[in-house]
Amino acid sequence: MAETHRPMQDSQVVLEQGLMITEAEKKEVLNARAKALAREPDTQEKPQDFLKIVEFTLANEIYGIESPYVREVYLMKELTPLPCTPPFVLGITNVRGKIISVIDIKKFFDLPETGLGDRDRIIIVEAGEIELGILADALHGVRHIPVEDIQPSLPTLTGIREEYLRCVTNDRRVILDMNKLLTDTRIVVHEEVF
């Protein structure tokens, strides 16, 4: 705290002096800044002890996805609903010339709906040949969760079927098993007309 206060006091002085600054003072300030920037960030633990998780909310529920499965977060300009598809398929959208299907994982998990707003954010995930967009309300960015803070899933906590749960964190955040989800045949729509 003291460190952050000091530059403020310095600038206070400068202001009082009517923004008069000598070359020497300037140099000193710059030096101080350079030193501050050059300092290595605090690392308490080794990175391999962490699980890198992208967190998002959907209908008041927070979910996590392991970051290797996340290709990008995309702001949809438009979502085209697709008839003749199961309810969990919300529609399709254009991502730089490629058509990406958008799904509602809550519907896929058969969880009750809690009202759909005008959501336009999707997380594009990929595993194997399947690539799709998962609808999200908001993104909480990337979090590093220490491996020891993770425990096997407790399906009763969330209602999500156990098979799609990767694990649960100490603060009861659910991490989805993307590999299971994306390789599940039930997520693929393949229907002929006879």
Place this chain on the structure above:
Amino acid sequence: MVKNDNDFFKKLLATFKIEAHEHINAMSSGLIELEKYPAFDRQAQITETIFREAHSLKGAARSVSITEIEAICQSLESVFSALKSQELPVSVGLLDILHQAVDNLKTLLPSIERERTADEKSRVAATTKALQAILTGTTGDQGPVASGQGPDAREPTTDHRPLTSDYRPLPTDTVRISTSRLESLLLQTEELLSVKQATTHLVTELRGFNASLTEWEKEWNKFPPHVRMVRQSLEGKNCHDQDKTNSHLARLLEFLDWNESHFKSLESRFTALTKTAVQDSHVLGGVVNNLLQDMRKASILPLSSLLEIFPKFVRDLSRDQGKDAEMVIQGQEIEIDRRILEEMKVPLMHLVRNCIDHGIEKPEERKRREKSHRGTVTVAISQTKSSSIDISICDDGAGVDVAKVREVALRRGIISQEEAERLDKQASLALLYQSGISTSPIITDISGRGLGLAIVQEKAERLGGTVSVETEHGVGTTFRLSLPLTLATFRGIVVRAGESLFVLPTANVERVLSVNKEEIKTVENRETIQLDGQVLSLVRLTEVLDLSLQYPAADTTDTLPVVVLASTDKRLAFLVDEVVDEQEVLVKSLGKQLSRVRNIVGASVLATGKVVPVLNVSDLMKSAVKVSAAPVRITVAKKAAVELKSILVVEDSITARSLLKNILEATGYNVKTAVDGIDAFTALKTERFDLVVSDVDMPRMNGFDLTAKIRADRKLAELPVVLVTALDSREHRERGVEVGANAYIVKSSFNQSNLLEVIRRLI
């Protein structure tokens, strides 16, 4: 750093895999050609080629230290060296061993990232041993060559230098680029197409604006006389009593003057702007078209890249079936869009497989028919038009038994007895494309499931191509595929159904017309219209697409827009809410997750940037028949409610089946029975049931699978399913819940009242 090295090695292995595939395929092709006993010169040439391929692969394998591949290549090299110097004659037995060796190389490839298993190692050892045995067996004086250190002993004789100097042309004018990178470039270029269309759209808007400006000018030009009059009368008068009004008028005139000059300058600026926009749009259009064309050329490959694997495929498949067939390929140098090539790989494989499985006869049969011992499958490619190619897959086998096709179709209930008698040869052959038609008496793992040709047709049509078949009993069959060279844009008609837009391929649209409400007549509960003296069924697009919920009563106009669609020999009129536009569209795939969606082939990006589904016309036709067959009228539905509820009982044991049937019928249900899951599912497809009672353990398809299948089917998803079983295990109960059964009754606790109560609760 360790991580980086690891990454690097991974990349290296990936590159090695690609390279190894090339070498292995080249070796396979060479071996196939050797089997045809070519002229001496050619034989020497091929031997030389394979020898070099083996040598190159050996070197590559050594650099990534995959000793097993290296060892096999080493032995192969030795054998080919012997073949080269004619110390060894070419024989069938020899070629078989060589084929096996090359196959073995191939099987090693997928797992090169990990340690080889003991099994793999022993197979490698067996292969090298067999190869070395060839050398010892034929040339006794070369004993030491084959005894363990043999290959190494030969090493000095294979000179390295000429291999690198004359074998591969220096790759100066070619670069390797990963397909994913190329794909992304292509997609982005295609995206420019919608920019181009958007610009055209903008220009049209600007032009319209210009026109209304001109209109303003015309009106304005009528005004000066009036203004002049006002001005004159104002100057002529000198009365002071009207001073106030006059000064106001003067100011108004002043404003009018300013207004005119300002508006005129706006107009000229706007005209100039429009002109620039028009020019820019032209330039952009030209550039985008050229770029797209060049980009598409960049992703063009010769068909040989796909067909390379076929000769071996044919050889192995015919051997397995005790048949003898060879493959002849013509025109494989013709180039085609890589994406089309990839899409057509499976269909082509299927057609070739068909030739061997159904076409080519066994050697003894061929002999009886006085045909040459060895059957031939010919794949001939020719470029018929500038934008399309023809691929014909032809065999000199037994041909299709048209009568048998009709018989199967009749048995499956696809056609009626009268229809069967009426069908001519071509129409009967068209039945081959229907799912479930196969003339094969048994289902093998190769074919006989009767799904293949339906898939071939669908793929071809999705790519904008066609497929046709010609056959002569006893002489052979030819399948002809006509495909576009590039994934081209086509014309599409944009229609609105409910609140959504859809694209219909113009090629399938026979007519767009507006129909007077009085012209719609109901015949046998189906709406129809008359067109050119022909009665056409009329269906609502919203209903066919299951959009009926949001269909509002838009009964304000007297005429309704109708699109007449045609596919193969069927015509059907579709009622839409609006025909919006016709434009150039490019069909894009919906991705692997939406592998196949009913009634929809893909999506297209319109000029406005809007993503719009492109409809599958042949699906629409089939769906439409279902919609109009279903009791859509509310009155009918009400009547059905009074009728008895019907239950399908699925049980393989005849005792249990009749018991259940009796109990349920006594309670007042309409009961039908099925002997297993497959039988049941077929029944569900043809008839409506209110509930299914099914056993778990059954042949062909068990109760779990049946339930899962019902849940996966959109039409049946809501159908209640009661599983009845002797298995009282927790796993089974959970499995039952997992697949979506509504109830799970264990036979031990199974008494009448329990079952009946469950059923009453469900329906």
